[in-house]
Amino acid sequence: MIMKSPKIGYLSNAALIALLLLIVGCATVPVTGRKSLNILPDSELLSMSLQEYKDVLKKSKLSNDPAEVQMVKRVGKRIASATEQFFTEKGMKSEIKNYKWEFNLIEDDKVANAWCMPGGKVAVYTGILPITQDATGLAVVMGHEISHAIAKHGNERMSQGLLAQLGAAGLSAALSTNPGATSQIFMAAYGVGANVGVLLPYSRIQESEADHIGLILMAKAGYDPREAVPFWKRMNEKGGNRPPEFLSTHPAPETRIKDIEAKIPEAMKYYKRK
Numbered sequence: 001m002i003m004k005s006p007k008i009g010y011l012s013n014a015a016l017i018a019l020l021l022l023i024v025g026c027a028t029v030p031v032t033g034r035k036s037l038n039i040l041p042d043s044e045l046l047s048m049s050l051q052e053y054k055d056v057l058k059k060s061k062l063s064n065d066p067a068e069v070q071m072v073k074r075v076g077k078r079i080a081s082a083t084e085q086f087f088t089e090k091g092m093k094s095e096i097k098n099y100k101w102e103f104n105l106i107e108d109d110k111v112a113n114a115w116c117m118p119g120g121k122v123a124v125y126t127g128i129l130p131i132t133q134d135a136t137g138l139a140v141v142m143g144h145e146i147s148h149a150i151a152k153h154g155n156e157r158m159s160q161g162l163l164a165q166l167g168a169a170g171l172s173a174a175l176s177t178n179p180g181a182t183s184q185i186f187m188a189a190y191g192v193g194a195n196v197g198v199l200l201p202y203s204r205i206q207e208s209e210a211d212h213i214g215l216i217l218m219a220k221a222g223y224d225p226r227e228a229v230p231f232w233k234r235m236n237e238k239g240g241n242r243p244p245e246f247l248s249t250h251p252a253p254e255t256r257i258k259d260i261e262a263k264i265p266e267a268m269k270y271y272k273r274k
Ligand SMILES: [Zn+2]
Pocket: 144, 148, 202, 207, 210, 245
């Protein structure tokens, strides 16, 4: 249980939320320009990310297929440098100045998933490789996941999750006094693992943003963005036991593919074959 601080006890929850938002304010999502609510300090998320990433790697079996591991690292690096280039061109380089990119392939054929934590800590599960099929398919997935991270969708989800679970009064104290709950929400907010206790699926608007930004990043990295359409078709056909990140509920599969098709002409302007 989280103790209410006596100093802020007299404030109503609504006033407290307003105050928090005033202090920490909004972040602007690159490319789409949407204002998103990011209550948690990025520095805090970054240090959690480093710890949680280490823990996940320690508990997982890493792939020892050199060709597949190399592919994940190569595609990841190309998208990372496209991302850095993109932020530099927009004069927003400071947004990712603390990123220390890392790309790992986790051996688990049952998990068709991938995620990126703040700071550029990426994991891909071997279960998604039959669906990505090649480096370009993998670029769709990694571009999408890296886009969730740079758009700070995890912070937005975590802010919402903490508010819902702990209430406004508990929020400010949560990171220091309730590390267990915070860690659980952190893992859920970044889609880590297939069996988390708290499910915080990305919202429809976040998914569309990640698709949109991901197309631009993959194109800038030299991967044909048109390949996103057949990739999502293959993903939809797979059905069955999908982890939260790739649940088909938002957006509906047909809508998603239509939306992606509509964004391809924009992405093609960034596409240079490498
Ligand atoms: Zn997503």
